[in-house]
Amino acid sequence: MPLPAPDAARPAAAAPAAAAAAAPAATHRAGWLAVGLLVASALLMLLGASVGSTGFDSVLRMAHDPVALQIVWDIRLPRTAGAWLAGALLGLAGAVAQGLFRNPLADPYLLGSASGAALGGALAMAFFGVSPTAAQWLARVGVTGMAFLGATGAVLLTLALARGVQHTLRLLLAGVIVGVVLGAARDLVELASPDILQAMQAFTLGSTSFVGWVACALMAAAWALSAGAAWALARALDGLTLGEATAASLGLPLGPMRAGLVAAMALATGTAVAQTGLIAFVGLAAPHLVRSIARVTHQRHVLLSSLMGATLLLAADILARWALAPQELPVGVLTAALGGSYLLWLMHRRSVQGGAL
Amino acid sequence: MPCPILTLLTTSLVLATATLPAVAMDITDARGRTQSFPKPPDRIVSLLPSLTETVCALDQCHRLVGVDRYSNWPEAVQRLPQVGGGIDPNIEAIVALKPDVVLLAASSRASDRLEALGIKVVALEPKTHADVRRVLATMGQLLGVPAAQGADRVWRVIDAGVQAATQSLPARAQNVRVYFEVSRGPYAAGESSFIGETLTRLGVRNVVPAALGPFPRLNPEFVVRARPQIILIGNRSMQQAVFYPGWDSLPAVRDNRICAFGPGEADVVVRPGPRMAEAARIMARCIADKAP
Amino acid sequence: MKKIAISARGISASIGNASILQGIDLDLPAGRWTSVVGPNGAGKSTLLKVLAGVLRAGRAGRVEGEVRLNGTLLNHLPGRERARQMAWLGQNEETSADELTAYDAAMLGRLPHQPWMAPPSAADHAAVEQALRTTQAWDWRHRPLSQLSGGERQRVLLARALAVQAPVLLMDEPLVNLDPPHQADWLHTVRALIAAGGTVVSVLHEVTLALQADAMVVVAGGRVLHHGDCGDAATHAVLEAVFDHRIRVRQLDGQWLALPRIEAAAGAAAAATALRPTGPKGD
Numbered sequence: 001m002p003l004p005a006p007d008a009a010r011p012a013a014a015a016p017a018a019a020a021a022a023a024p025a026a027t028h029r030a031g032w033l034a035v036g037l038l039v040a041s042a043l044l045m046l047l048g049a050s051v052g053s054t055g056f057d058s059v060l061r062m063a064h065d066p067v068a069l070q071i072v073w074d075i076r077l078p079r080t081a082g083a084w085l086a087g088a089l090l091g092l093a094g095a096v097a098q099g100l101f102r103n104p105l106a107d108p109y110l111l112g113s114a115s116g117a118a119l120g121g122a123l124a125m126a127f128f129g130v131s132p133t134a135a136q137w138l139a140r141v142g143v144t145g146m147a148f149l150g151a152t153g154a155v156l157l158t159l160a161l162a163r164g165v166q167h168t169l170r171l172l173l174a175g176v177i178v179g180v181v182l183g184a185a186r187d188l189v190e191l192a193s194p195d196i197l198q199a200m201q202a203f204t205l206g207s208t209s210f211v212g213w214v215a216c217a218l219m220a221a222a223w224a225l226s227a228g229a230a231w232a233l234a235r236a237l238d239g240l241t242l243g244e245a246t247a248a249s250l251g252l253p254l255g256p257m258r259a260g261l262v263a264a265m266a267l268a269t270g271t272a273v274a275q276t277g278l279i280a281f282v283g284l285a286a287p288h289l290v291r292s293i294a295r296v297t298h299q300r301h302v303l304l305s306s307l308m309g310a311t312l313l314l315a316a317d318i319l320a321r322w323a324l325a326p327q328e329l330p331v332g333v334l335t336a337a338l339g340g341s342y343l344l345w346l347m348h349r350r351s352v353q354g355g356a357l
Numbered sequence: 358m359p360c361p362i363l364t365l366l367t368t369s370l371v372l373a374t375a376t377l378p379a380v381a382m383d384i385t386d387a388r389g390r391t392q393s394f395p396k397p398p399d400r401i402v403s404l405l406p407s408l409t410e411t412v413c414a415l416d417q418c419h420r421l422v423g424v425d426r427y428s429n430w431p432e433a434v435q436r437l438p439q440v441g442g443g444i445d446p447n448i449e450a451i452v453a454l455k456p457d458v459v460l461l462a463a464s465s466r467a468s469d470r471l472e473a474l475g476i477k478v479v480a481l482e483p484k485t486h487a488d489v490r491r492v493l494a495t496m497g498q499l500l501g502v503p504a505a506q507g508a509d510r511v512w513r514v515i516d517a518g519v520q521a522a523t524q525s526l527p528a529r530a531q532n533v534r535v536y537f538e539v540s541r542g543p544y545a546a547g548e549s550s551f552i553g554e555t556l557t558r559l560g561v562r563n564v565v566p567a568a569l570g571p572f573p574r575l576n577p578e579f580v581v582r583a584r585p586q587i588i589l590i591g592n593r594s595m596q597q598a599v600f601y602p603g604w605d606s607l608p609a610v611r612d613n614r615i616c617a618f619g620p621g622e623a624d625v626v627v628r629p630g631p632r633m634a635e636a637a638r639i640m641a642r643c644i645a646d647k648a649p
Numbered sequence: 650m651k652k653i654a655i656s657a658r659g660i661s662a663s664i665g666n667a668s669i670l671q672g673i674d675l676d677l678p679a680g681r682w683t684s685v686v687g688p689n690g691a692g693k694s695t696l697l698k699v700l701a702g703v704l705r706a707g708r709a710g711r712v713e714g715e716v717r718l719n720g721t722l723l724n725h726l727p728g729r730e731r732a733r734q735m736a737w738l739g740q741n742e743e744t745s746a747d748e749l750t751a752y753d754a755a756m757l758g759r760l761p762h763q764p765w766m767a768p769p770s771a772a773d774h775a776a777v778e779q780a781l782r783t784t785q786a787w788d789w790r791h792r793p794l795s796q797l798s799g800g801e802r803q804r805v806l807l808a809r810a811l812a813v814q815a816p817v818l819l820m821d822e823p824l825v826n827l828d829p830p831h832q833a834d835w836l837h838t839v840r841a842l843i844a845a846g847g848t849v850v851s852v853l854h855e856v857t858l859a860l861q862a863d864a865m866v867v868v869a870g871g872r873v874l875h876h877g878d879c880g881d882a883a884t885h886a887v888l889e890a891v892f893d894h895r896i897r898v899r900q901l902d903g904q905w906l907a908l909p910r911i912e913a914a915a916g917a918a919a920a921a922t923a924l925r926p927t928g929p930k931g932d
Contacts, residue, residue: 053450102745202444210470243742245703251732251761
């Protein structure tokens with residue numbers, strides 16, 4: 001049933017053409033942003049292959065020295081690719097989290113996955129030294145596997161506590177509770193075996209030093225799945241921006257769509273945390289940065305956030321390896337410092353502009 | 358020698374044995390993994406200070422090509438390239454050194470990564486005196502040092518040293534109650550830890566019983582109730598200035614019967630390695646000094 | 650025989666222990682504009698939500714009864730089909746759409762028509778442009794919602810509801826923050842929708858504007874007190890009664906108005922005399 005125009009004189013034929021041209025500059029900006037980030041990623045990848053404790057020599061000697069080749073190909077490249085992929089996963093999860101919870105301060109760790117991963121890792125490290133049988137089973141699963149199981153287990157626990165995905169507030173609250181409780185459990189584990197304290201600190205600060213090609217493959221697969229799910233379900237996020245009842249009135253099956261988005265978020269976060277530890281702020285800052293450059297609907301927003309997160313973490317990782325070469329900074333420390341400063345600046349700018357954060 | 362033929366036979370026998378191909382050694386480490394070494398490794402990277410000291414105690418220091426940043430004994434080791442810490446090693450630096458084997462703690466995550474890169478890894482983590490003896494034997498086997506000259510000899514030296522330290526304690530220091538704090542928390546060394554075992558052999562009584570585990574985190578109240586006569590502090594940062602609330606009432610604190618080990622001595626005391634005899638001597642010296 | 654757009658039978662809704670609606674039966678005819686009025690807390694918004702199917706059981710409350718849209722039970726309609734047949738505009742929905750441009754916000758109304766993962770089609774763009782022009786929001790369609798005033802924002806949300814181009818349109822307090830010219834525009838738009846064969850149901854607390862509708866439903870205390878034509882004297886009588894006779898319904902230039910009654914009513918008089926320091930009490 002078409003609407004009659006208020007001024008009957010306005011011709012309807014001009015409407016579609018004008019509207020197509022009205023597809024705002026934002027879409028163009030989004031395209032340029034994507035291209036820019038891809039180019040930046042490629043350049044940073046090259047840089048990442050040249051940065052390390054043995055410096056650029058390894059790249060130059062690659063042709064004749066098998067060790068140099070191994071260093072560049074088996075150590076630096078997978079680390080660099082791993083940083084990019086982990087950032088992509090975190091950026092994606094952050095965009096989904098902010099859309100799902102309709103809160104610009106949401107980050108991928110809201111559903112307790114950070115505490116779950118840390119607990120899983122702590123259990124793995126603690127039992128490693130206790131019994132040889134446990135050690136063999138754990139050797140197969142590894143700290144990485146246990147961290148992933150812990151992260152997904154925590155999200156399932158949150159979902160169970162919130163009795164489903166329908167109530168955003170309940171989900172948030174359950175996530176906070178699960179985070180606190182699992183954090184306490186991890187503290188107990190650390191108390192029982194204090195020799196894992198240093199290792200846990202290294203885990204929580206985040207680092208790409210243990211990422212090999214297998215880890216990259218795992219992260220790439222996880223990214224393909226989560227990005228696909230997020231892309232397909234992005235319109236639920238769009239609908240939710242107008243409120244839950246409005247989204248329901250638009251015919252969106254919110255329950256299954258939310259469940260799918262939570263699953264995508266959990267998979268992405270769990271995989272990233274298991275491989276590279278707890279890296280802060282990438283998931284929080286990437287969507288904000290994208291929004292400040294190009295405002296697009298969620299379908300493109302989640303992918304752009306993923307790309308932005310990947311570039312951010314890659315840059316931070318290279319800085320972490322380069323700043324104090326041959327020593328390394330844990331990349332989580334850098335992202336927290338840089339990300340925190342960015343958020344401070346964002347808050348200051350918003351309060352100056354008079355808007356709400 | 359009276360008979361030149363005998364000399365010839367003996368020499369040729371010795372030569373023959375010396376040139377026999379070495380038997381491949383199967384080393385089982387703390388993770389339960391067994392690896393085969395056709396010959397003793399020539400290039401070793403060690404990521405655990407106690408293992409570094411063990412290698413050097415077996416006279417194989419020359420095989421080390423890289424150590425972690427905490428390994429600092431003996432002097433020669435300080436000139437070696439440092440490849441990060443035990444928990445956060447620099448994988449690239451390790452690979453660049455082309456090691457035949459990497460020694461590290463069983464709880465380190467680096468073992469998986471290094472093995473994926475094709476580097477042999479032996480994970481050992483001594484926690485008790487028995488562990489130290491076993492690690493000595495394993496390392497001796499790995500480095501191809503016969504037990505008589507290697508592991509057994511070192512252990513005898515350690516044993517004798519601890520014995521001597523025990524005997525050096527005056528009578529009034531016998532059966533004195535001690536409390537050993539490993540780091541602020543307080544994390545104490547219980548009877549079942551290697552530090553506790555040394556203290557037991559020295560003849561003093563540990564206020565932290567074996568039932569609490571090797572390195573329990575205590576309630577400071579426990580120590581007040583236990584009223585140790587001497588407090589030993591092993592942490593490097595010498596923070597004896599600020600005690601826990603309520604400790605002012607302890608006679609050990611009032612009479613300043615506190616042994617705080619400085620950086621050099623603390624390293625010796627908290628490492629379960631070949632310098633345990635010296636650790637015993639250091640502890641005995643202080644206990645003898647501060648005994649009531 | 651008039652076609653019934655929405656029919657409700659035995660609607661009861663409660664949140665926690667509080668009963669909001671009790672046993673409501675309602676038949677809203679197609680092709681007519683019905684306004685829903687009543688005092689604060691009467692349950693008008695809840696009734697509209699139930700009719701729209703956005704208030705489901707289990708959200709800390711219970712909903713009973715059945716609602717039929719064009720004869721089909723609401724529960725039996727697939728979500729998208731229902732969304733294409735019936736559009737709903739809520740009141741005070743907490744939105745996080747501050748970053749969204751007006752155009753994109755209006756485009757969200759086309760979701761029921763867009764196939765999965767398809768970009769907006771030419772028809773979608775045309776509908777959005779028409780909706781934005783109708784609510785005078787076309788000129789600043791690229792401004793983000795956070796930079797709009799209350800009235801401008803409301804017009805964008807209206808455009809969103811209009812963009813759905815659904816035969817049935819339910820609106821809860823559509824005139825908040827709108828100044829008189831835009832209120833008049835809204836009246837004009839609704840009339841045009843009805844003329845084109847659509848059905849409009851609006852909850853309004855501006856009684857005068859509600860009286861411009863074809864029919865009126867008076868709700869009080871969770872029940873329907875009256876459902877009749879806006880021109881009927883019976884409707885006026887119920888209207889005045891439900892507001893404690895603090896309004897008078899009068900006609901001026903062929904339009905019905907609700908005028909506030911300024912003289913104090915009986916209860917107010919007693920309260921006023923009690924405030925006097927001296928003087929004989931009594932009525």
